[in-house]
Amino acid sequence: MTEAVTRRAAMLGAAATSGALLFAGGNARAQAKPTELRVGITTFLSGPASVFGVPARQAAELLFEEINKAGGIGGIPVRAFFVDEAPGTDHLVGEYRRLVQNEGCQIILASISSGSCLACTPLSDEMKKTTLLWDCGTQRIFEEGPHPWAFRTQGYGTPEVLAPLLYLLKHKPDFRTLAVINQDYAWGRDSWELWKAGMDAMKPGVRVVAEMFPRFGATDYSTEVTRLLAARPDVILSTSWGGDLTTLIRQSTERRLFERSLFVMPIAEASLPTLGRTMPAGHIIGARGDHWNNHPAPKDPARLKRLVDSYRAKYNEYPIYPVHHMAQAISAMQAAYAKALAAKGAGGWPNDLELANAFRGLTFDTPTSSITLREDGQGLEDQIVGLSSFNDKYPFAVPKDMILFPAAMVSAPVGQKSTDWLKTLKPDFVAQVPAPMAG
Amino acid sequence: MTPSDDRGAERRAGPKRPALARETLLAIIGALALVLCAWAIPWLKFVLTIALAKGIAVLGILLLLRAGQVSFGHSMFLAVGAYTVAFVAPGTPEVLLLLPLAALLAAALGLVIGLFVVRYRDIFFGMLNLALSMVIYSLLEKMYAVTHGTDGIRVAGLTFAGQRLEREVQEWAMFGIALTLAVGFGLLVRAYLGSPMGRALAGIKTRETRLEFMGLSARLVLLFAYVLSALMGGVGGALVAMTSRHVTPQLAYWTSSGELVFIAILGGAGSALGPFLGATAFELVRVYAAAAVADAWQMILGGVLLVVILFAPGGVWGILSSKLKGRGA
Numbered sequence: 001m002t003e004a005v006t007r008r009a010a011m012l013g014a015a016a017t018s019g020a021l022l023f024a025g026g027n028a029r030a031q032a033k034p035t036e037l038r039v040g041i042t043t044f045l046s047g048p049a050s051v052f053g054v055p056a057r058q059a060a061e062l063l064f065e066e067i068n069k070a071g072g073i074g075g076i077p078v079r080a081f082f083v084d085e086a087p088g089t090d091h092l093v094g095e096y097r098r099l100v101q102n103e104g105c106q107i108i109l110a111s112i113s114s115g116s117c118l119a120c121t122p123l124s125d126e127m128k129k130t131t132l133l134w135d136c137g138t139q140r141i142f143e144e145g146p147h148p149w150a151f152r153t154q155g156y157g158t159p160e161v162l163a164p165l166l167y168l169l170k171h172k173p174d175f176r177t178l179a180v181i182n183q184d185y186a187w188g189r190d191s192w193e194l195w196k197a198g199m200d201a202m203k204p205g206v207r208v209v210a211e212m213f214p215r216f217g218a219t220d221y222s223t224e225v226t227r228l229l230a231a232r233p234d235v236i237l238s239t240s241w242g243g244d245l246t247t248l249i250r251q252s253t254e255r256r257l258f259e260r261s262l263f264v265m266p267i268a269e270a271s272l273p274t275l276g277r278t279m280p281a282g283h284i285i286g287a288r289g290d291h292w293n294n295h296p297a298p299k300d301p302a303r304l305k306r307l308v309d310s311y312r313a314k315y316n317e318y319p320i321y322p323v324h325h326m327a328q329a330i331s332a333m334q335a336a337y338a339k340a341l342a343a344k345g346a347g348g349w350p351n352d353l354e355l356a357n358a359f360r361g362l363t364f365d366t367p368t369s370s371i372t373l374r375e376d377g378q379g380l381e382d383q384i385v386g387l388s389s390f391n392d393k394y395p396f397a398v399p400k401d402m403i404l405f406p407a408a409m410v411s412a413p414v415g416q417k418s419t420d421w422l423k424t425l426k427p428d429f430v431a432q433v434p435a436p437m438a439g
Numbered sequence: 440m441t442p443s444d445d446r447g448a449e450r451r452a453g454p455k456r457p458a459l460a461r462e463t464l465l466a467i468i469g470a471l472a473l474v475l476c477a478w479a480i481p482w483l484k485f486v487l488t489i490a491l492a493k494g495i496a497v498l499g500i501l502l503l504l505r506a507g508q509v510s511f512g513h514s515m516f517l518a519v520g521a522y523t524v525a526f527v528a529p530g531t532p533e534v535l536l537l538l539p540l541a542a543l544l545a546a547a548l549g550l551v552i553g554l555f556v557v558r559y560r561d562i563f564f565g566m567l568n569l570a571l572s573m574v575i576y577s578l579l580e581k582m583y584a585v586t587h588g589t590d591g592i593r594v595a596g597l598t599f600a601g602q603r604l605e606r607e608v609q610e611w612a613m614f615g616i617a618l619t620l621a622v623g624f625g626l627l628v629r630a631y632l633g634s635p636m637g638r639a640l641a642g643i644k645t646r647e648t649r650l651e652f653m654g655l656s657a658r659l660v661l662l663f664a665y666v667l668s669a670l671m672g673g674v675g676g677a678l679v680a681m682t683s684r685h686v687t688p689q690l691a692y693w694t695s696s697g698e699l700v701f702i703a704i705l706g707g708a709g710s711a712l713g714p715f716l717g718a719t720a721f722e723l724v725r726v727y728a729a730a731a732v733a734d735a736w737q738m739i740l741g742g743v744l745l746v747v748i749l750f751a752p753g754g755v756w757g758i759l760s761s762k763l764k765g766r767g768a
Binding site for chain 1 (some may be wrong): 480482483484489581583590606682684685687689725726730732737
């Protein structure tokens with residue numbers, strides 16, 4: 001009995017395969033509509049960066065479920081293939097190939113780590129597969145050469161560092177000394193280079209009293225805190241994130257460092273729910289975008305509320321920025337497919353080139369705003385920076401006196417290197433900073 | 440122990456002709472299976488090329504294992520090979536020049552480091568290697584202006600004998616080069632292990648003083664093996680860089696060295712085939728485990744190693760050779 005079933009199944013399988021092969025051969029020119037839309041997603045599922053990777057994966061699962069309930073994209077269901085970034089680049093580039101060549105993914109959402117993005121983007125050129133860089137921030141990607149198949153659906157390092165810098169120059173224009181404490185790896189170094197270039201251009205003469213790069217994943221900052229207490233800088237910059245930032249903030253509050261210096265933390269948002277009431281008030285915090293839970297004037301308040309509520313209902317935690325970045329990439333994907341399908345007409349399905357063309361210059365909506373992909377592939381995402389504060393609505397710190405920085409204002413123009421562009425800024429650039437938002 | 444006893448032991452330990460023939464047959468079957476795999480499943484070509492490259496590096500570890508020494512820092516030679524390719528490729532993108540250059544530089548570093556690490560044995564040997572590899576890792580990570588830190592360097596487009604190839608052809612070319620080198624180094628190691636210099640390595644493991652009494656310098660014997668293993672590490676690293684086309688300091692991190700030792704154990708130290716069996720098994724288990732359960736693949740990999748250590752201490756090679764022997768008898 002079982003044997004018969006197996007044999008029949010095998011026969012069916014063989015027939016289906018040969019049928020599919022014939023079908024594929026016959027329809028080589030007109031792209032056949034697939035039975036499902038396969039999306040490869042690389043994210044951190046293990047290691048320290050999984051504090052970002054796992055929420056993003058949860059967001060993708062949540063949103064794909066929603067999309068499929070509503071009938072999928074272009075009438076076919078979407079299916080995610082997740083890949084762990086943690087084992088390193090040589091593993092990841094192999095996995096990228098697997099996603100494209102074996103799983104038949106039609107689009108790849110690549111990478112939290114900048115290193116992963118730098119490895120995957122040239123691969124997208126070689127394999128001619130549309131790749132959305134859904135979270136990584138390195139400015140090198142589009143500044144070191146064109147990548148026609150890659151699109152970044154969120155902001156990047158330059159606006160994410162420049163916006164908090166401008167906020168600082170507006171909020172506390174008279175600071176004279178500054179210290180930096182960043183994680184010792186590419187982002188920590190890059191963000192400091194960007195900050196320094198911008199600061200020296202717009203406010204020359206600030207004395208840097210300490211440049212500290214404790215190792216990535218450090219658990220003890222007592223030496224650094226002692227040095228910062230002794231150096232008494234007016235401002236302390238830290239672009240650290242995740243467990244590192246949480247530990248740094250906890251150990252600094254215990255020793256009252258926050259009472260002596262003003263902290264600027266461009267990526268604080270993701271650590272705030274963990275810190276709860278431990279986070280001191282009155283310090284400058286950023287979110288790598290404009291997607292704060294208490295955004296005073298989101299473009300689509302109902303959509304923002306639905307995303308936050310459904311994410312909280314399912315995973316019992318507040319969404320953090322990687323959730324929004326994933327949602328942005330998925331929104332962009334939906335918008336691009338809608339555009340490409342409309343261009344194809346009824347019954348058609350875009351091929352790889354048509355799909356990539358649909359992304360160029362695309363404008364798509366996010367719950368809080370809308371993002372346009374520039375001609376070089378870079379997305380223009382607005383930045384909101386504010387001062388940490390507490391209210392009755394959230395059990396953790398949220399920003400107040402928020403300033404919305406339009407993306408075009410704080411991003412390096414197409415074709416210019418970020419550090420070169422930042423060096424050309426003038427002190428009067430600060431005058432262009434908009435007034436804080438109401439609410 | 441009487442002299443006659445000694446000679447008997449040596450004769451028993453030496454490889455017999457049928458065993459060698461079996462090994463050759465297995466190697467040919469293995470190579471054919473790899474080619475078939477790479478042809479049938481295109482994306483596996485990449486994974487198998489990486490496996491062969493790592494196999495070559497592990498072959499170097501095998502030499503040291505013969506002397507009873509475990510290097511927990513061997514991936515530094517891998518990194519040297521890989522970064523050589525990354526740095527030189529923009530100027531000279533020729534694969535046939537880059538490979539020997541990477542091998543040469545790795546061997547030179549191996550000679551410098553080898554000169555003092557071969558004075559140590561066992562845990563001290565392993566830990567010194569580990570420490571030095573972490574120094575290399577830190578240099579690659581911290582010299583940000585030169586190496587781009589953890590972001591790593593993209594390897595420029597390569598040429599093969601002056602030709603710039605299409606992606607598909609290039610993948611095959613890399614696979615072919617890796618397979619050829621793997622076979623070449625396999626034969627070299629087999630010949631070396633059969634030679635007096637190679638046999639002396641086992642002497643270091645059993646009793647070093649005896650070796651010295653015979654008039655052989657144990658340090659020199661080990662240094663020779665160390666430099667050879669560094670050279671193979673460099674070749675492996677160059678192949679990894681040329682295949683994945685992106686190098687990061689992660690290559691020199693201690694977990695990468697651990698991975699190489701893991702592969703050596705998984706494959707078994709009994710034969711020059713062991714490293715390649717181990718590397719292929721390792722990469723395939725990792726890739727398929729990662730594909731099946733993206734967030735628990737480490738557990739599967741660890742489980743496999745535990746099973747191998749507990750039930751098959753001879754590794755994959757041990758299992759295969761005992762199966763074959765059983766059939767032969």
